[in-house]
Amino acid sequence: MEERGLLDFTLPTNLTGNLNFYGAPANDFNCKSDKNPVVMLHGLSANHEVDLNVLQQDMNALGWCTYGKTYGAHTLVPWVGGVKEMRDSAKEVADFIREVNQKTGKKVDLVGHSEGGVMTIYVPMSQPGIADIVERAVALGPAVHGAQYFGFTSLWYFGGDATRSFVGTVLSTLGCAACDDLATDGKVYDDFQAKLGSISQPGVKTTVLMSRSDTLVAPETSIIDEAGVRNIYVQDYCAEDKVGHAGLAWDRNVWTIIKNELEEKYDAKIEQCDTTSVLEI
Numbered sequence: 001m002e003e004r005g006l007l008d009f010t011l012p013t014n015l016t017g018n019l020n021f022y023g024a025p026a027n028d029f030n031c032k033s034d035k036n037p038v039v040m041l042h043g044l045s046a047n048h049e050v051d052l053n054v055l056q057q058d059m060n061a062l063g064w065c066t067y068g069k070t071y072g073a074h075t076l077v078p079w080v081g082g083v084k085e086m087r088d089s090a091k092e093v094a095d096f097i098r099e100v101n102q103k104t105g106k107k108v109d110l111v112g113h114s115e116g117g118v119m120t121i122y123v124p125m126s127q128p129g130i131a132d133i134v135e136r137a138v139a140l141g142p143a144v145h146g147a148q149y150f151g152f153t154s155l156w157y158f159g160g161d162a163t164r165s166f167v168g169t170v171l172s173t174l175g176c177a178a179c180d181d182l183a184t185d186g187k188v189y190d191d192f193q194a195k196l197g198s199i200s201q202p203g204v205k206t207t208v209l210m211s212r213s214d215t216l217v218a219p220e221t222s223i224i225d226e227a228g229v230r231n232i233y234v235q236d237y238c239a240e241d242k243v244g245h246a247g248l249a250w251d252r253n254v255w256t257i258i259k260n261e262l263e264e265k266y267d268a269k270i271e272q273c274d275t276t277s278v279l280e281i
Contacts, residue, residue: 028065035063036135048069055255125201136207215244
């Protein structure tokens with residue numbers, strides 16, 4: 001175990017030395033591809049260097065130009081991303097999407113995991129002009145209808161709205177405003193509720209990809225029951241794949257489905273499901 005000072009907030013070497021840590025490809029705006037550039041959006045408390053980075057390298061090898069950044073980073077611990085208020089993070093993500101669009105001259109596709117999956121839907125919905133420059137959005141396990149955190153959030157209501165509000169204040173104070181935003185009655189939850197029936201934006205081809213084994217974000221929390229939205233399950237393609245919420249970022253069957261969705265190969269099957277990369281959490 002490495003020894004670290006109390007105020008050492010650099011990325012730990014026991015993380016960077018892990019076999020699952022490959023880093024993320026640099027944002028190369030000179031990259032050329034016949035496909036749309038893809039903006040990759042990480043999950044809560046993750047960052048651009050971990051979460052979708054291995055998928056990103058796989059897609060690069062297959063001809064995609066991919067781009068990412070750590071959004072909503074903690075003020076003191078900048079490698080912990082996605083924790084700031086999501087309305088602010090949405091503006092940050094929108095600016096990055098505009099940058100990719102302007103520098104590549106192409107419409108942008110989005111792929112996001114967990115909170116990043118929420119962002120693939122929330123940003124085109126809430127940020128001016130973004131829906132006009134996004135062509136496809138693939139959201140992995142997004143908590144559109146209020147994250148429950150294994151049912152833990154039900155405890156927040158033991159004293160009614162007063163304790164729910166108190167918990168939200170505590171989470172914001174401790175540095176995870178996004179944890180509250182994603183939960184039932186959080187700000188982003190409220191924004192989605194206000195847009196029910198028109199969450200998915202015209203012109204954006206939206207796919208919500210879920211796992212029936214996801215116990216952190218249950219599928220009913222993710223489904224967008226609107227015309228034009230593809231709500232699909234990993235198990236529709238690989239019945240024995242028991243991948244959980246975190247594993248959606250690293251499961252190779254999921255990767256195949258994502259790439260098929262981006263290429264609009266909606267009838268494509270997975271001939272040989274991979275059982276070596278399944279993470280059941």
